[in-house]
Amino acid sequence: MSRDGSSNPVRHLSPPWPGPQGQPLPIWQACISPYIKHLRGFWHEWGTSEPLHKAWTGEIHGRVVCDVCGDSSVGPEDHILEGAEVVVLCITNEVLNYQAFTNAKGIYTVAETMSESDRWDSCLARPVISFHEHCTHLGEGSTRVKFNYNHSSGCSHNIRPFVY
Incomplete structure (x- = not known):
């Protein structure tokens, strides 16, 4: 049994990256979340969220x-x-x-x-x-x-x- 009380074998991390309704994210989402945030920040530095060449x-x-x-x-x-x-x-x-x-x-x-x-x-x-x-x-x-x-x-x- 996992620490959230379910029989789900997916490990969860507690916040700082909460999921929907404050639930902890599965570990794979928690691990890639900082990288996604970094990429979003990079795109915003360029002033767009779209690729540079259409x-x-x-x-x-x-x-x-x-x-x-x-x-x-x-x-x-x-x-x-x-x-x-x-x-x-x-x-x-x-x-x-x-x-x-x-x-x-x-x-x-x-x-x-x-x-x-x-x-x-x-x-x-x-x-x-x-x-x-x-x-x-x-x-x-x-x-x-x-x-x-x-x-x-x-x-x-x-x-x-x-x-x-």
Whole structure:
């Protein structure tokens, strides 16, 4: 039987660190309590209880399509291109280069989480190559797309389809 009269084998310390309603804390909580108080004090010295750097996530996605009839528009007769390569360049404090390939639905995605101070300012996406035997030449207006990225964290930017 423990000193508080229960059959609980957890050892308890009496205050200086009382638990709820003045009950003593289990020893593991009493031992780490001073460290938690120290960390809270450290954060308050910096004037915040939050981390110094906030994370930001950006996402870009689009499709690559084979223009079967050659009219430079996407219609029901056209089909998606799986495995097409797209390169996305984004400018922050430096130039970041991303490489993406389309999935079975013809969709490519580029996403990254970084410090909010390093978030993307603007990006340029361009198709590189299609491995489909009948769709290897880019259609007019599908050579590249340049855009400013001014979305908040977690939001995505959709790019119009690239047409081969």
